[in-house]
Amino acid sequence: MPTRDELRRWDLADPLAPMRAQFVLPEGVIYLDGNSLGAMPRAAAERVRRTLDHDWSQQLVRSWNSAGWVDLPIAVGARIGRLIGARDGETLACDSTSINLFKLLSLAVAQRPGRKLILSDTDNFPTDLYMAQGLAALLANGLELRTVGMDQLIDTIDERVAVVSLSHVNYRNGALYDMAAVTRRAHEAGALMLWDLAHSAGALPIALADCDVDLAVGCGYKYFNGGPGAPAFLYVSRALQQTAATPLTGWFGHARPFDFVPGYAPADGVARMQVGTPPILSMVALDAALDVWDGVSLQQVRDKSIRQCELFVDLVEQTMPGVFELYSPRDAAGRGSQVCLRHADAWPIMQALIADGVIGDVRAPDILRFGFTPLYLSYCDVYDAAAKLGAIMASGRWREPQFQARAKVT
Amino acid sequence: MPTRDELRRWDLADPLAPMRAQFVLPEGVIYLDGNSLGAMPRAAAERVRRTLDHDWSQQLVRSWNSAGWVDLPIAVGARIGRLIGARDGETLACDSTSINLFKLLSLAVAQRPGRKLILSDTDNFPTDLYMAQGLAALLANGLELRTVGMDQLIDTIDERVAVVSLSHVNYRNGALYDMAAVTRRAHEAGALMLWDLAHSAGALPIALADCDVDLAVGCGYKYFNGGPGAPAFLYVSRALQQTAATPLTGWFGHARPFDFVPGYAPADGVARMQVGTPPILSMVALDAALDVWDGVSLQQVRDKSIRQCELFVDLVEQTMPGVFELYSPRDAAGRGSQVCLRHADAWPIMQALIADGVIGDVRAPDILRFGFTPLYLSYCDVYDAAAKLGAIMASGRWREPQFQARAKVT
Numbered sequence: 018m019p020t021r022d023e024l025r026r027w028d029l030a031d032p033l034a035p036m037r038a039q040f041v042l043p044e045g046v047i048y049l050d051g052n053s054l055g056a057m058p059r060a061a062a063e064r065v066r067r068t069l070d071h072d073w074s075q076q077l078v079r080s081w082n083s084a085g086w087v088d089l090p091i092a093v094g095a096r097i098g099r100l101i102g103a104r105d106g107e108t109l110a111c112d113s114t115s116i117n118l119f120k121l122l123s124l125a126v127a128q129r130p131g132r133k134l135i136l137s138d139t140d141n142f143p144t145d146l147y148m149a150q151g152l153a154a155l156l157a158n159g160l161e162l163r164t165v166g167m168d169q170l171i172d173t174i175d176e177r178v179a180v181v182s183l184s185h186v187n188y189r190n191g192a193l194y195d196m197a198a199v200t201r202r203a204h205e206a207g208a209l210m211l212w213d214l215a216h217s218a219g220a221l222p223i224a225l226a227d228c229d230v231d232l233a234v235g236c237g238y239k240y241f242n243g244g245p246g247a248p249a250f251l252y253v254s255r256a257l258q259q260t261a262a263t264p265l266t267g268w269f270g271h272a273r274p275f276d277f278v279p280g281y282a283p284a285d286g287v288a289r290m291q292v293g294t295p296p297i298l299s300m301v302a303l304d305a306a307l308d309v310w311d312g313v314s315l316q317q318v319r320d321k322s323i324r325q326c327e328l329f330v331d332l333v334e335q336t337m338p339g340v341f342e343l344y345s346p347r348d349a350a351g352r353g354s355q356v357c358l359r360h361a362d363a364w365p366i367m368q369a370l371i372a373d374g375v376i377g378d379v380r381a382p383d384i385l386r387f388g389f390t391p392l393y394l395s396y397c398d399v400y401d402a403a404a405k406l407g408a409i410m411a412s413g414r415w416r417e418p419q420f421q422a423r424a425k426v427t
Numbered sequence: 428m429p430t431r432d433e434l435r436r437w438d439l440a441d442p443l444a445p446m447r448a449q450f451v452l453p454e455g456v457i458y459l460d461g462n463s464l465g466a467m468p469r470a471a472a473e474r475v476r477r478t479l480d481h482d483w484s485q486q487l488v489r490s491w492n493s494a495g496w497v498d499l500p501i502a503v504g505a506r507i508g509r510l511i512g513a514r515d516g517e518t519l520a521c522d523s524t525s526i527n528l529f530k531l532l533s534l535a536v537a538q539r540p541g542r543k544l545i546l547s548d549t550d551n552f553p554t555d556l557y558m559a560q561g562l563a564a565l566l567a568n569g570l571e572l573r574t575v576g577m578d579q580l581i582d583t584i585d586e587r588v589a590v591v592s593l594s595h596v597n598y599r600n601g602a603l604y605d606m607a608a609v610t611r612r613a614h615e616a617g618a619l620m621l622w623d624l625a626h627s628a629g630a631l632p633i634a635l636a637d638c639d640v641d642l643a644v645g646c647g648y649k650y651f652n653g654g655p656g657a658p659a660f661l662y663v664s665r666a667l668q669q670t671a672a673t674p675l676t677g678w679f680g681h682a683r684p685f686d687f688v689p690g691y692a693p694a695d696g697v698a699r700m701q702v703g704t705p706p707i708l709s710m711v712a713l714d715a716a717l718d719v720w721d722g723v724s725l726q727q728v729r730d731k732s733i734r735q736c737e738l739f740v741d742l743v744e745q746t747m748p749g750v751f752e753l754y755s756p757r758d759a760a761g762r763g764s765q766v767c768l769r770h771a772d773a774w775p776i777m778q779a780l781i782a783d784g785v786i787g788d789v790r791a792p793d794i795l796r797f798g799f800t801p802l803y804l805s806y807c808d809v810y811d812a813a814a815k816l817g818a819i820m821a822s823g824r825w826r827e828p829q830f831q832a833r834a835k836v837t
Binding site for chain 2: 041042043046048050053054056057061062065066069070072073074075076077078079080081082086087088112113114115116119123139140141142143144146147148150151152154155156164189238244245246247248249262263264265266267268269271274275276277278279280281292293294295296297298299300302371376378380381424425426427
């Protein structure tokens with residue numbers, strides 16, 4: 018095990034260490050929940066302030082042209098596209114992940130008439146399953162969501178499946194799917210492949226085009242640090258775009274929205290997947306938040322993430338043997354940028370840890386979840402977080418009554 | 428015609444005049460486009476700054492509980508509900524108007540199985556028509572959008588109609604439907620009634636519950652001043668709520684979203700109409716923007732709006748006789764809070780006017796649109812705007828080449 022002094026040397030040698038200065042973080046807090054809500058980039062706050070002080074209040078409606086508001090879904094989408102291995106013109110920043118799932122699931126089943134299955138993972142993020150259930154109920158044409166465990170998934174893909182809809186990294190335990198292999202198998206069976214990148218985009222290298230992925234969605238407020246509820250993104254491969262029909266045919270996806278004609282006609286390419294007016298304050302924050310990625314390689318981020326996750330697992334196993342069950346895959350190659358631990362008292366333990374300045378979260382019923390964000394987390398942070406957790410477990414302090422009360426959002 | 432001195436006395440006597448101090452407006456600008464993007468309330472900017480400086484950057488993910496982020500769609504919806512005559516628990520702030528139209532149109536046609544028509548106005552706002560077209564294409568069950576002109580609308584409602592979907596105030600000419608009469612006729616025919624309040628909410632008194640309206644949507648960024656692309660709102664009458672199914676079954680509309688269970692179960696009441704994570708920066712701006720309505724009566728706003736619109740029409744007719752065709756209804760009772768003028772050179776005339784500090788907008792092909800927002804507009808502003816328009820028309824300055832170039836957003 019490296020000592021804290023050795024970890025200080027790791028931090029000094031870390032090429033990503035200077036990135037932390039681009040974020041505003043509270044004093045005395047070690048933030049291990051950037052996989053839920055990313056920390057605030059200074060550039061995001063500055064851009065929002067300028068949008069208030071100049072673009073909205075002074076330029077008013079003119080900013081749709083002069084500040085480029087109308088182009089943000091395409092422009093921000095393009096910046097995200099470069100971070101997930103998409104080609105130009107395949108991505109868009111818009112709406113929420115849930116709504117984007119609805120668009121792309123609907124698009125996918127329309128591309129595979131006669132196939133009546135959406136195949137997913139039993140432990141996929143709930144909204145991914147709910148949106149598929151809602152689409153099936155709406156269409157009422159025999160379409161059905163089928164879910165199986167991760168271990169059976171690839172063998173369940175057959176010619177009845179219209180679309181395989183999976184999260185690249187599982188939100189609960191961090192397990193990572195092999196994007197290339199699953200996409201290949203989906204295509205062999207004639208199905209389309211939809212990846213939800215919420216827990217992988219910005220955390221590890223993704224090669225959508227190289228993997229020949231058809232469809233993807235993802236989140237702006239986790240590893241992309243776009244702010245609470247930031248616009249989500251979507252990806253439609255070039256090959257699908259000309260026949261890709263969205264059910265949400267809003268005016269922002271129209272070929273000529275400002276002609277105000279009564280008949281819908283889709284814009285060219287991925288632009289047609291827009292629906293209504295984008296939430297500009299949230300959108301400009303996401304746009305500016307992406308500045309931090311200029312010159313950063315995702316492989317660099319991934320390398321540091323693995324080193325940090327490994328360090329944390331090692332510290333937990335060696336300093337608190339037998340206290341927790343490791344809920345994430347032990348092999349770093351099969352894991353995203355998070356480490357999850359099981360304990361029957363997960364909730365009060367996490368509240369005690371948060372009170373001590375280490376913020377993670379809990380997933381029902383018994384999972385402590387720790388996210389690692391190499392852009393603003395040091396190796397010493399990881400060491401200190403494990404030390405604080407160790408002290409709480411040694412003292413039993415989590416049993417105090419103030420840590421028992423449940424919150425609405427976990 | 429009142430003189431400018433007389434109008435100054437009107438302003439001094441105007442009980443709404445002090446409201447202007449709650450907004451930030453540029454020097455030397457008369458803003459007649461608050462029906463497109465409302466001006467910035469000081470409270471909205473302050474709230475966004477606090478969200479950056481404290482809630483996001485310092486409290487981070489904890490703000491979902493401690494800053495009440497998770498409750499904002501319900502809380503902001505409730506504040507809007509009180510401004511449109513809804514009962515408690517009938518409204519929600521969420522998504523865009525387009526997406527809310529999709530939810531409610533889908534809900535409506537599911538409530539009227541066997542009826543295959545969505546009836547609307549040929550000149551309804553395009554996205555209202557597009558979303559209906561998209562839903563019909565998706566369901567592919569014979570559902571059809573039928574549109575007729577405003578003058579034929581009420582007589583076209585029959586027992587084949589599932590839902591009548593109309594804008595309360597027409598975006599283009601400001602014509603105002605009689606909400607009570609049309610809703611009554613829809614119900615006589617057994618149809619549901621959906622009103623789009625984008626151009627009436629915050630502009631005039633609305634009594635959704637008293638008119639027995641079933642469904643409504645509306646906009647947060649026009650007369651509610653919530654900022655560019657602010658979240659929209661929706662209304663579902665209590666009578667419909669228990670059977671109201673949304674096709675967009677996202678985790679935020681789940682009965683227990685943070686239990687993360689794999690099966691969708693709708694939340695009680697209107698809360699089920701939520702979908703994904705709300706865009707918080709945009710949502711807090713809207714929430715704080717609604718502060719300006721505390722103690723303001725919509726009847727007061729309407730009275731001043733009518734007086735301002737009448738003044739503007741009188742000034743245009745008397746100082747520029749024969750120059751423009753009045754495109755809005757001449758009778759104030761049949762008009763929202765806007766005045767529209769037709770002229771073959773609408774575009775360059777408006778650009779010349781904007782260059783002179785009077786901001787309105789243009790709707791293709793030949794309509795100059797002027798919105799009146801009594802909370803931050805004085806009677807002298809109206810006089811000065813008409814005087815500047817008169818000077819441009821007298822000089823022919825709009826014919827100069829710099830006013831000809833078209834912008835993307837009009």
